[in-house]
Amino acid sequence: MQVSIETTTGLERRMTIGVPAAEVENAVAARLNEAAKTVKINGFRKGKIPLKVIKNRFGKGVRQEVLGEIMSRSYYAAVTEQKLKPAGQPKIEPKSLDEGKDIEFIATFEVYPEVSLSDFSNVKAEKLVAEVTDKDIDTMIENLRQQRQEWEPVKRQAKNDDMVNIDYEGTIEGEAFAGGSGSDTNLVLGSGRMIEGFEAGLVKSKAGDEVTLELTFPEEYRNKDLAGKPVVFNIKVNSVSAPKLPALDDEFFAAFGVTEGGEAGFRKEVAANMERELKKASKNRLRTNVMDVLLEQNEVDVPSALVAAEIDVLRQQALQQFGAGAQNLDPSLLPDDLFREQAEKRVKLGLILGEVIKQKGLRADAAKVREAIEDIAATYETPEEVINYYYSNKDQLDTVESAVLEDQVFDLIAEEAQIKERKVSYQELTNPKQAAEEDADKEAGKSKTSKTAAKKPAAKKPAAKKAADAEKAPAAKKPAAKKPAAKKPAKKAD
CATH class of the missing domain: 1.10.3120.10 (Trigger factor, C-terminal domain)
Structure with a gap:
């Protein structure tokens, strides 16, 4: 086997490999002889088929099969011999595969890079440390309660953090549009789920009310066909429900x-x-x-x-x-x-x-x-x-x-x-993401307050938003909760 290597660009190597014709022809002959013992051809007894017939019938396919095996084997032998460490599979390109002649093919591949490590003493990093305060525990328990809150129907007017059940239909220039209607839909006011003005327009509504909202889709709305267009929503309020947090009792703790x-x-x-x-x-x-x-x-x-x-x-x-x-x-x-x-x-x-x-x-x-x-x-x-x-x-x-x-x-x-x-x-x-958002809200509130003097305090973040953010916090998971015996033990517990 003859091997030559050249570096093309960066980590790429181009290796030309030559294999003597005798090696190929001997392998093909051996494969055909094995086939002659097992194949069946009409007119011949099994094991008595002339090699010439076997070669005429199967020679081309057997040669292709043998060539593939030899090129693969030769490639791996060559990279081992040359002490190369390929990264990924090679691209094999036959160069000369004529019968009776030495075969030659090209393998193009990348190698693993040489890695020179810097002095670790030059690594400067910051370790953040914190303490769990009573206030943090209070906040976490409140988050856990909010995760298990229930909804209780009320007869009063709706306010932010309430859930309304509505039927609605949106029209643009008097025509309904795809995705613009819904029935028996639950919506938490202040959640920011709908376009601007929709949820605010339902504040102070109550069960049985019919509300018409004239709004405009945002310019950056995800559906480009609706972006920036005026829309009219006709809404029927079916019910209003207020959040009901579970009591801090033995039943809650046991959960x-x-x-x-x-x-x-x-x-x-x-x-x-x-x-x-x-x-x-x-x-x-x-x-x-x-x-x-x-x-x-x-x-x-x-x-x-x-x-x-x-x-x-x-x-x-x-x-x-x-x-x-x-x-x-x-x-x-x-x-x-x-x-x-x-x-x-x-x-x-x-x-x-x-x-x-x-x-x-x-x-x-x-x-x-x-x-x-x-x-x-x-x-x-x-x-x-x-x-x-x-x-x-x-x-x-x-x-x-x-x-x-x-x-x-x-x-x-x-x-x-x-x-x-x-x-x-x-x-x-x-x-950190939630903390950064809250810091930004505080700064925005300060800026707004300074401009408007004491007209009104900085707006508080809706409780529903706080609950949603809290659910994203890793620490809001169940403390030391034991899951029932799993069918598949490898499944990780929450």
Whole structure:
């Protein structure tokens, strides 16, 4: 076998491989001889068919099959011989495949880059720390109550945070339009679900009222056919309901797995859950900060084949978010460019972390793997069953080991890095997006108040909006709730 290699651009390699004709012809002959023992052809006894007949009937197909196998085998032998590490599958182009002559083909592929790691002591990162205060616990308990609120019909006029049940029909220039009508529709006033003016126009309405609203679709409305157009909505209010929060009693506490200690015990459990969430959020934020600095300080060429593979993974994850209907979605609706930046970042980070693992000779710590699995199992009624499942399922175990190994890499880098702590609120650490929005609202309120003197105070954020945001907060999950024994132990508990 003859091999020659040239570098085309960056990580791409072009390898020309030559294989002696005798190797090919011998392989073809051997395959035909084997076929002669088993094939059936009318007019000949099995095993007595002349080789010439076998070759005339099957020779072309057998040769193509053998050529494919030899080119594949020769390619892998060549990259091993040349000590290359291909990233992704090669593109094989036959150059000369004539019968009786040496074959030659070209394999074009990318190789993994050489990664030179920067000095971790130059990594400067910020670690956010916070405390769980009594006020934070009060807020969390209120969020949990709002998640389990019920609706109670009332006979008074509707106000923000109430839910109205309505029938409505929208018309543009007297004509109904697609998606512009609905019946028996529940709508929480102040939720921002409808276009501007719709919900505000139903404030002070009551059951049985008929309301006409003359509005205009926003210029940036998602349906371009309706954007900027005036619309008339004729609305019938069927009912008005007010939110009813559950009482802080034993029944409520038991719904979250707390059956002893009353309100004090519940607060203690909520606080412990928030502390765990706080610790996790602090580490995750620091990890993100450190990884971003690593990406800045370590230049790495990224193989396009690995990026393409990562794009496919991200696309599939995005499709899965659409649920069962995703099976019928055309993947091309989500173009590569939508995921390219994130894919390149993930591949680059993976290469950097992989180099750290190789240089430091790291392996997943068995004790930490066990601890991670036990943490998962602790949220199930039958923890031992879950633990056994993970240790008997290689894919699941590999996933945990990879996560633990990544944690070990992070801990190693963090030990050498320059880490400074900054104290923030619980909300800012666990839900930075909501905290930023609330800060922006405060600033907007200050600005408005300063311009209008003391005419009216800054508007408060609707309680319904607060509840919706609170549901997004990780710490709003059930504290220490135990799920019933799962049919599939590997399914993670909430």
